[in-house]
Amino acid sequence: MSEAIDTLNVENLQKYLAARIADFGTIQECTKFAGGQSNPTFMVRTEKSRYVLRRKPPGLLLKSAHAVDREYRVMKALAATQVPVPRMLTLCDDDSVIGSMFYVMEFVEGRIFWNCALPERTPAERRAIYGEMVRVLAAMHTVNLEQAGLTDYGRPGNYFERQIKRWTEQYRASQTGTMPAMEKLMEWLPANVPADDGRVALNHGDYRIDNVMFHPTESRIVAVLDWELSTLGHPWADLAYQCMHLRLPPDAAIPGLGGLDREALGIPSEEEYVARYCELTGIKAIPNWDFYIIFSFFRIAAILQGVYKRALDGNASSKKAMDYGALAGPIAEMAVAMLP
Structure with a gap:
């Protein structure tokens, strides 16, 4: 029997985790974290430690969405690299335990910044934070895939052709009405894909602050x-995706840096950020930058449409899902405004 999206079957979970995590203890509390539009995430506390549990949402899901098993695999593989990730503890693919697949990882102490303008930080801190963001992104993109055991983690062929096809299909599967801007993007993008330059790296897919x-x-x-x-x-899809987020309006449900004085804030300009990435990864420049940015806007619009559809179906992880989903149209229109 499936559990509600905000609750866990503690009795089943206790038995399962006590048998798989050494010195686990007895569950005292399970609290769902705020935020997150896709996979519900919980803090599980015992008298001995704290853990983080991330699950697929229950109910009917889009094909290939909510792949917590892939999350588990990639973070486990990255444990021996320069990309910082939590330690993975166990993956459960038995739906009878809590109603859907889940994994448990260590609880990491730290800070998450929800606003990319970092209003609570000083200019020097903002510059250091963005410098660290691009440093880790470059480290991710230079992971030795063979050593990490990730050579089969994606399919061969032109990445952007595959992604445009995938997100067009995902958008169609969650479509709730006609969106002219998305129709235009789905026409323009396949006709303007840059020639495949053979670059292959580990892509995070949602790299943002x-x-x-x-x-x-x-x-x-x-x-x-x-x-x-x-x-x-x-x-470059990851890089453009992060820069796309920084172009969004500062008052949107997903706040960006659009229109803000970055120099006064101490935040690098897009040109500076991209130049630093190029320096760290040993390349001179990124041709066709506008394509990658437009693609990123299209992709997030398709993702947000999925969030909106899940909200309508009563199957969204966040209470703000309707607000996020409502951004799909405006973001697609921003992309169309960039078309040559």
Whole structure:
């Protein structure tokens, strides 16, 4: 029997985890974390320690969505690399335990910043935080895939062609009405894919400031989180996706830096950020940058449409799902405004 999205079957969970995690103890509390539009995430506390549980939501789901098993695999593989991730403890694919697949990882102490303008930080801290963001992104994109055991983590062929096809299908599967901007993007993007340059790297798929955890007092990332959309793909997709988030309006449900004085804030400009990434990864420049940005807007619009559909179906992880989902149309229109 499936559990409600905000609750866990503690009795079943206790038996399962006590048999698989050494010195686990007795569950005292299970609390769902705020935020997160996809996979519900809980803090599980025993008298001995704290853990984080991340599960698939119950109910009917889009094909290939909510891949917590892929999250578990990639973070386990990255434990021996320069990419900071929590330690993975167990993966459960038996739906009878709590109603859906889940994994448990260590609880990491740190800070998550929900607003990319970092209003509570000083200019020097903001510059250091963004410097760390790009450093870790470059480290992710230079992971030795063979040594990490991830050579089969994605499919061969042009990454952007595959992604455009995938997110077009996902959008169609969650479509709730006609969105002219999305129709235009689904026409323009396949016709303007840059030639495949052969670059393949580990892609996070949702790399942004609220999906990384910083040290409690230092401007250092201690954990990269939310790997659900990760795959092998083109590294510049991750870079453009993060820069796309920074272009969004500061008053949107997903706040960005659009229109803000970055120099006064101490936050690098997009040009500076991209130049630093190029320096760290040993490349001179990124051609066709506008394509990657437009693709990123299209992709997040398709994702947000899925959030909106889940909200309508009563199957969304966050109470803000309707607000996030309502951004799909405006974001698609921003992308169309960039078309040549």
